[in-house]
Amino acid sequence: MSYIIDRRLNSKDKSAVNRQRFLKRYKKHIKRAVSDAVSKRSITDMERGENIGIPQKDIDEPSFGHGQGGNRSRVLPGNKEFNTGDKIKRPEGGGGGSGGGDASDSGEGMDEFVFQITQEEFLEFMFEDLELPNLVKRQLTATETYKIVKAGISEEGTPNQLNVVRSMRSAYARRIAMGAKKKRRRNEILAELEARGDHSDDLDKSLREELALLERKLANIPFIDDFDLKFNVNKKEPQPCSKAVMFCLMDVSGSMDQRTKDIAKRFFILLYMFLQRNYEKTEVVFIRHHSTAKEVDEEEFFYSRETGGTVVSSALRLMNEIIEERYPLSEWNLYGAQASDGDNWTNDSPVCHKMLSTQLLPLLQYYCYIEITDRGHQELWQYYEKLAEEHSDAFAMRSIEDYADIYPIFRELFQSDKSGRA
Amino acid sequence: MNDDLNSKLLSEGSDWTFELIEKYDREIARIAKKYKLDTYPNQIEIIRSDQMMDAYASVGMPIGYHHWSFGKQFLNVERGYSRGQMGLAYEIVINSNPCIAYLMEENSMTMQALVIAHACYGHNSFFKNNYLFKSWTDADSIIDYLVFARNFISECEERHGTGEVEAILDSCHALMHYGTDRYKRPYPISAEEERVRQHERAEYIQRQLNDLWRTIPRSAAANTDHDISRFPAEPQENLLYFIEKNAPLLEPWQREIVRIVRKIAQYFYPQRQTQVMNEGWATFWHYTILNDMFDEGLVSEGFMMEFLHSHSSVVAQPGFDSPYFTGMNPYALGFAMMRDIRRMCENPTEEDKRWFPEIAGSDWLSTLHFAMENFKDESFIQQYLSPQVIRDFHLFCIIDDDTSETIDVNAIHDDNGYRRVREALAAQYNLSSGEPNIQVHEVDVRGDRSLTLHHQQNSRKPLNDDTEEVLKHLYRLWKFDIYLFSYDGEEVDQSFRVPRKKGLSLAS
Numbered sequence A: 001m002s003y004i005i006d007r008r009l010n011s012k013d014k015s016a017v018n019r020q021r022f023l024k025r026y027k028k029h030i031k032r033a034v035s036d037a038v039s040k041r042s043i044t045d046m047e048r049g050e051n052i053g054i055p056q057k058d059i060d061e062p063s064f065g066h067g068q069g070g071n072r073s074r075v076l077p078g079n080k081e082f083n084t085g086d087k088i089k090r091p092e093g094g095g096g097g098s099g100g101g102d103a104s105d106s107g108e109g110m111d112e113f114v115f116q117i118t119q120e121e122f123l124e125f126m127f128e129d130l131e132l133p134n135l136v137k138r139q140l141t142a143t144e145t146y147k148i149v150k151a152g153i154s155e156e157g158t159p160n161q162l163n164v165v166r167s168m169r170s171a172y173a174r175r176i177a178m179g180a181k182k183k184r185r186r187n188e189i190l191a192e193l194e195a196r197g198d199h200s201d202d203l204d205k206s207l208r209e210e211l212a213l214l215e216r217k218l219a220n221i222p223f224i225d226d227f228d229l230k231f232n233v234n235k236k237e238p239q240p241c242s243k244a245v246m247f248c249l250m251d252v253s254g255s256m257d258q259r260t261k262d263i264a265k266r267f268f269i270l271l272y273m274f275l276q277r278n279y280e281k282t283e284v285v286f287i288r289h290h291s292t293a294k295e296v297d298e299e300e301f302f303y304s305r306e307t308g309g310t311v312v313s314s315a316l317r318l319m320n321e322i323i324e325e326r327y328p329l330s331e332w333n334l335y336g337a338q339a340s341d342g343d344n345w346t347n348d349s350p351v352c353h354k355m356l357s358t359q360l361l362p363l364l365q366y367y368c369y370i371e372i373t374d375r376g377h378q379e380l381w382q383y384y385e386k387l388a389e390e391h392s393d394a395f396a397m398r399s400i401e402d403y404a405d406i407y408p409i410f411r412e413l414f415q416s417d418k419s420g421r422a
Numbered sequence B: 001m002n003d004d005l006n007s008k009l010l011s012e013g014s015d016w017t018f019e020l021i022e023k024y025d026r027e028i029a030r031i032a033k034k035y036k037l038d039t040y041p042n043q044i045e046i047i048r049s050d051q052m053m054d055a056y057a058s059v060g061m062p063i064g065y066h067h068w069s070f071g072k073q074f075l076n077v078e079r080g081y082s083r084g085q086m087g088l089a090y091e092i093v094i095n096s097n098p099c100i101a102y103l104m105e106e107n108s109m110t111m112q113a114l115v116i117a118h119a120c121y122g123h124n125s126f127f128k129n130n131y132l133f134k135s136w137t138d139a140d141s142i143i144d145y146l147v148f149a150r151n152f153i154s155e156c157e158e159r160h161g162t163g164e165v166e167a168i169l170d171s172c173h174a175l176m177h178y179g180t181d182r183y184k185r186p187y188p189i190s191a192e193e194e195r196v197r198q199h200e201r202a203e204y205i206q207r208q209l210n211d212l213w214r215t216i217p218r219s220a221a222a223n224t225d226h227d228i229s230r231f232p233a234e235p236q237e238n239l240l241y242f243i244e245k246n247a248p249l250l251e252p253w254q255r256e257i258v259r260i261v262r263k264i265a266q267y268f269y270p271q272r273q274t275q276v277m278n279e280g281w282a283t284f285w286h287y288t289i290l291n292d293m294f295d296e297g298l299v300s301e302g303f304m305m306e307f308l309h310s311h312s313s314v315v316a317q318p319g320f321d322s323p324y325f326t327g328m329n330p331y332a333l334g335f336a337m338m339r340d341i342r343r344m345c346e347n348p349t350e351e352d353k354r355w356f357p358e359i360a361g362s363d364w365l366s367t368l369h370f371a372m373e374n375f376k377d378e379s380f381i382q383q384y385l386s387p388q389v390i391r392d393f394h395l396f397c398i399i400d401d402d403t404s405e406t407i408d409v410n411a412i413h414d415d416n417g418y419r420r421v422r423e424a425l426a427a428q429y430n431l432s433s434g435e436p437n438i439q440v441h442e443v444d445v446r447g448d449r450s451l452t453l454h455h456q457q458n459s460r461k462p463l464n465d466d467t468e469e470v471l472k473h474l475y476r477l478w479k480f481d482i483y484l485f486s487y488d489g490e491e492v493d494q495s496f497r498v499p500r501k502k503g504l505s506l507a508s
Helices: A016-025 A027-040 A119-127 A135-140 A164-196 A202-220 A258-278 A298-303 A312-326 A348-360 A379-390 A403-413 B002-007 B018-034 B049-057 B068-082 B109-129 B131-136 B142-160 B162-174 B191-212 B220-224 B239-246 B252-273 B275-295 B301-314 B330-346 B350-355 B364-374 B377-384 B387-393 B418-428 B467-478
Strands: A002-006 A050-055 A071-076 A087-089 A112-117 A146-154 A231-238 A243-251 A281-289 A293-296 A332-340 A366-372 A395-400 B042-047 B091-094 B099-104 B396-401 B406-411 B437-443 B451-456 B482-488 B491-498
Touching (some): A002 B018, A016 B068, A016 B162, A027 A050, A027 A119, A071 B418, A112 B068, A164 A202, A243 A258, A243 A312, A258 A281, A258 A298, A258 A332, A258 A403, A281 A298, A281 A312, A293 A298, A312 A332, A312 A348, A348 A379, A366 A379, A379 A395, B018 B042, B018 B109, B042 B109, B049 B068, B049 B099, B099 B109, B109 B131, B109 B301, B109 B364, B131 B252, B142 B162, B162 B252, B162 B467, B239 B437, B239 B467, B252 B275, B275 B364, B275 B377, B330 B377, B364 B377, B377 B418, B387 B418, B396 B418, B467 B491
Parallel strands (some): A002 B042, A243 A281, A243 A332, A366 A395, B042 B099, B451 B482
Antiparallel strands (some): A050 A112, A071 B396, A087 B406, A146 A231, A281 A293, B091 B099, B396 B406, B437 B451, B482 B491
16 A cells, blocks of 8 residues: 655755745845854954844744733643642743743744855855956956967978977988988998909999989988978967956054954955955965055064054055066956055155056056044045046045944945946 | 564664565554554655755645745754754655655664654544545645646746745735635635636636726715625635635736635645644554554564654653743643543543543544544544543643733642633634634725724734734735724724824724
């Protein structure tokens, strides 16, 4: 009467669609949770999944039911000491009891619906509808850079493409081919002459004549001929530019406290991760500056303190030098991110404006400036505002006051082109 | 002698194989037949634990349409399972013909045997013979119907967008428990007919509706006539049915979705009313059958130890003050009552003869079958809960009245209390005591088309905080104003209006 069926090999993830639907429906909640997580995690810790908690009340499916109050009776098991007619004090906050639903005694940990999303999903949510500015453009025009690859050997070519080894080998083969018969004959004649000894009859004469002829012919075989020349064939293959370098510029003068640096760090983390996901290879150059600029490692960048004035242009100048030295434009996509509290030496801001405008921005994919301050903006901000107007496609700036501002600002800065950059 | 006994053992060790499952199933079927368990044919499916989670998440439908709430269910199960807070049930069984039971790959041979006895012969015979299941579900066509529903809904998604369909489903789900006629017998559903008649029905309803919602004034005379009959003529408790047939602006495909949710709710309706009986019945039979197998020497003592260990944890009933207490355990109560009926038949005491004169000393098998076939939880408890079981469980009844300072103990397990405990416990299993009694009262057909619902309070229990949300869902389907008045006797205690109008006092 019974059929036994082995379903173990059936496809798994039958619930995948429903799970996706759920994630889609609660996207807002999940994104909020993800963005909270980003501001809490450390820089090395971005690439893992996350527990997402959604308030239970947002996720409940409503249905008609009884609220508290009224007159209700309930039968319970496990009576030990009660007798008919006993009066029990109402438990604190219990209100009118809980008709069947046990709302009162299962409250622990039930106010949040918690579930796991994978690392992939975590990052997807984090980067969703973000797009690196000009990224698409750059990808489409990536054929600007080519790589020369070998594509075999050809009989025709220009002298600079000559493949010497192949040509010589070919010449050698030809020489063997053309001279083999003659050489054999010459060797026979020589052997015969040798055997005959010192005679000078007709035969001897004709043999010698033939020998001379052969020698001449052999000597006439050219060492190398047009026919032998082999050329390398090279092909130009379009090479997508998949390397990016990110310049982190930060003011480390006395006015920048650790909290401000931490905020900046979060911003750099995000930018770094975003680049990392979009490019095969991403390098980071940390440049810190007070009155002079210096390239440093990450640890020093974020955690060492310096005192002194602030000259922003020193960092820009160093950045420019490093680009010229190490990052040819044909190979690298260049991004710049600058964090500062807005202080700058009085006469330096116009210099920064000029440097960025004329030297750096033409080279960069994108340059963003974040100012972390709760005070009013200063001269640097005003000059940068001008810059933002002139180069709206490659320059963006924002002001950040607290940790919570980072992610929205980051999104705003890198909002996809479709939705129009602010 | 010893060798002779051992040679009868079906298996040794805890690993199962397909041959062994077949062997056990044959023996269990033989014993079940001896006890007159009448079942649908079984389809036993072996699945992995992650497939079990999928089965869980689809709330007992082997083929479900797509909806986010099932995804939520899945995440919940997955989390509970991966943290080890929750073990997966050993089995899931579907009320269909053939009766589908899922067995998990990880189970030991003992557990597989337990599940086969429990699900494939216990639940299965209950599905086939209980009157509620017989009158409310059609095991032959449910799978076909679910396939039809899934296909229909995914077609709708393609045509009208996932969002639209999801919105309708959300609203229907909110009203899902108000999709059955409690006192009317439904027609059995047939998938083939559904498909054929669906188009026809859509057109017909639209025509009827147009008639109901005719806006052309009939005649001046009719308008002055104040004796216009009320619509609906009688209060309607089946809200989904009412929506399906009467909502003025729903598209035909939306009506069909309302109908699908309603039909599926109807399919689950008997299960919600027979938890104690169904689990009790199945537990009683796995217990009885496996013990018989042991007596016949088919299974070893080790097998029985493992079986009894898991059996006793299934039928454990923590006391009300235990941290593990989550309400009455239907397995425990049902199993105890089924066992008690057999006990009363076989070894009646004086008390049993006084309380159950017609049961005491009767043939236990036919008495038990009769009980299984003709009752639901509420009436089953009312009819069969004996003083013995009340004593064993130390049941007591409390009255929690918000007008009183204290919670009063109304009855305990003594001579004065048995009846009161039994009545109170039975009432607890009456669906309508858990679900507010809400009915369609009137539609303002000639006016603003608003829909008015009445709630009759049961022991002054008010409506919960979800009410307004549910009404919003109802509004999405009806698309005109919704009123809900909650009556305590003759007086309106709460009133709701969706959508809310500002500056309008609702107190009446």
